[in-house]
Amino acid sequence: MGIVLCIGMLAVGAILTLAVDWNTDAVNIDVVGLVLMAVGLIGLCVYVSIFKRRRTQPPGPAAPVVVEEDHHHLG
Template identity: 65%
Template sequence: MGVGGCIVLLAVGAILTFAVDWDMPGMNVHLVGVILMVVGFIGILTYVSIFKRRRTQPPSPAAPVVDVEETRRYR
């Protein structure tokens, strides 16, 4: 599930929690909304932490060093 799915979960959960005024026998609609919002928030945090970890990897120590002075030749 990507960021879009997590945002949808947050939106549906917020609608069920704050905007719905009907009762279902045997089920608390507001609690279901809160659970959906928590799952969406946890999904966004997980996605952001994985994305951050991918971007902060240092270059490998065995990477060749390119000498800029040698590669520029003007004739």
Template identity: 50%
Template sequence: MRLGLFIMMIAAGAVLTFATDWELEAVDLDLVGLILMAVGFLGTAVYTSVLRRRRIVVPPVAPTTTHDRHGLL
């Protein structure tokens, strides 16, 4: 699952909750939309925290110089 999937879940949940007025007998679409948004927000938070831990910051390496026998480069 990538970040785009979680963002699509948030968008789909928002559409179901706020932009539709469909009525189904067995399913409350407002609740389904809220659940999709909650899962999308939770997934985004978990994904970004895991991604932040994977990044490894490597300090720059100082250039090394070599000297020959006489002390000159």
């Protein structure tokens, strides 16, 4: 889920829970709104944690390894 979808789910859930005054026998609109807000919040937290982990920079390159060659002089 993208960040726009998560924020959209939060907004739609808040509208259904707080602003809509529909009464139906089959579906409780308040519960649907709360579920949408919960899913949107969980999705937003997961997205932010993945995005935060993706933005961390890897450690810089290590110091170059110097290899000394041993030359044995015969003679």
